Amino acid sequence: MDISLxxxxxxxxxxxxxAFGFGDALIAMPLLAFFISIKTATPxxxxxxxTISIIILAxxxxxxxxxxxxxxxxxCFLGVPIGVFALKYLDESYVKLILSIIIVLSSTFNLLxxxxxxxxxxNLVWIxxxxxxxxxxxxxxxxxxxxxxxxxxxxxxxxxxxxLQTVFLPTNLIIIASQGVGGFWSKxxxxxxxxxxxxxxxxxxxxxxxxxxxxxxxxxAVIDLLLIFIGSLLFITTIFKF
Numbered sequence: 711m712d713i714s715l716x717x718x719x720x721x722x723x724x725x726x727x728x729a730f731g732f733g734d735a736l737i738a739m740p741l742l743a744f745f746i747s748i749k750t751a752t753p754x755x756x757x758x759x760x761t762i763s764i765i766i767l768a769x770x771x772x773x774x775x776x777x778x779x780x781x782x783x784x785x786c787f788l789g790v791p792i793g794v795f796a797l798k799y800l801d802e803s804y805v806k807l808i809l810s811i812i813i814v815l816s817s818t819f820n821l822l823x824x825x826x827x828x829x830x831x832x833n834l835v836w837i838x839x840x841x842x843x844x845x846x847x848x849x850x851x852x853x854x855x856x857x858x859x860x861x862x863x864x865x866x867x868x869x870x871x872x873x874l875q876t877v878f879l880p881t882n883l884i885i886i887a888s889q890g891v892g893g894f895w896s897k898x899x900x901x902x903x904x905x906x907x908x909x910x911x912x913x914x915x916x917x918x919x920x921x922x923x924x925x926x927x928x929x930x931a932v933i934d935l936l937l938i939f940i941g942s943l944l945f946i947t948t949i950f951k952f
Contacts, residue, residue: 713905716745720758721909727762728917730933731871732853732878734759736940739849740947750898752797752849753889756882757903758910763879765914770872776865778832779876785836786852786881789843794888796848806948809845813854813941820861821934829862842877846885851944852878854937861930870929871921 719741727734735755742751796805838859846852856877865873889895924932 716742716902717906717909720906721913723755724758724762724910724913725917725920726936727759728766728914729871729920730917730929730936731766731874732857733936733940734762735849735851735853736944739851740943743947746898746902748849749797749894750896750902753886753894753899754902756846756886756889757899758906759878760882760886761907761910762914763875763882765911766872766875766918767879769918770869770875773869773872775876776863776869776873778835778863779873781832781835782839782842782856782859783877783880785839786843786846786856786877787884789840789845790847790881790884790888792840793844793847793849794885794892796844797889797894798892800848803948805845806849806851806944809851809854810941810945810948813858813937814945816858817934817937817941821931821938828864829859835859843881843884846881847888852881852885854941857933857937861933870933 719738723734723738726737738755738758739748739751742755746754838855842852842855845855853874856874860870860873921929
């Protein structure tokens with residue numbers, strides 16, 4: 711196996727995560743699956759995501775909060791152990807197939823009819839939080855439910871990227887700890903993380919450079935396009951595994 715291919719995947723995924731606040735796992739997981747097992751890739755990608763969140767929040771912590779965010783984080787926490795259980799005992803294909811369809815349909819609708827549907831209260835936050843935590847614990851794909859919720863709630867586009875990290879950083883900590891308890895840490899995982907650390911840092915810097923050159927309206931449109939691409943990629947890779 712050529713380690714340089716893994717590093718290239720990490721570099722691309724890190725750049726996307728840094729620029730748009732999400733997408734690293736949904737890009738990296740299906741590609742890394744060609745080279746390493748899912749049970750190795752899952753904790754590896756979780757460590758990548760945690761590192762990027764720390765770097766982004768260190769520079770943008772003043773704009774990284776919005777109303778009701780801690781309730782979302784709490785329910786993300788509650789969903790993580792369920793997802794880790796699913797990773798160990800359940801077939802991932804059906805969950806990923808449903809997730810991919812939801813991502814594509816919701817993102818396409820947002821792109822064509824932006825702001826037509828919105829959530830005014832926080833009554834539904836627990837659903838998005840639980841689903842996010844479950845998907846994060848199982849497959850490191852906790853981003854889409856949070857992003858869809860943020861779009862429906864009308865989070866400020868200028869702060870969107872930083873707000874996402876406020877959710878992802880503590881959630882990733884719980885995910886990594888739960889994966890450790892579940893026995894998914896290994897010397898192989900630590901090796902891949904350490905060897906990829908320079909690529910993670912370079913990708914995070916590159917992503918920060920990109921995001922400064924996109925205005926807020928185009929930024930949200932790019933997010934929807936990225937979600938459609940990621941959802942389609944997830945759907946295709948899952949279908950081929952049946």
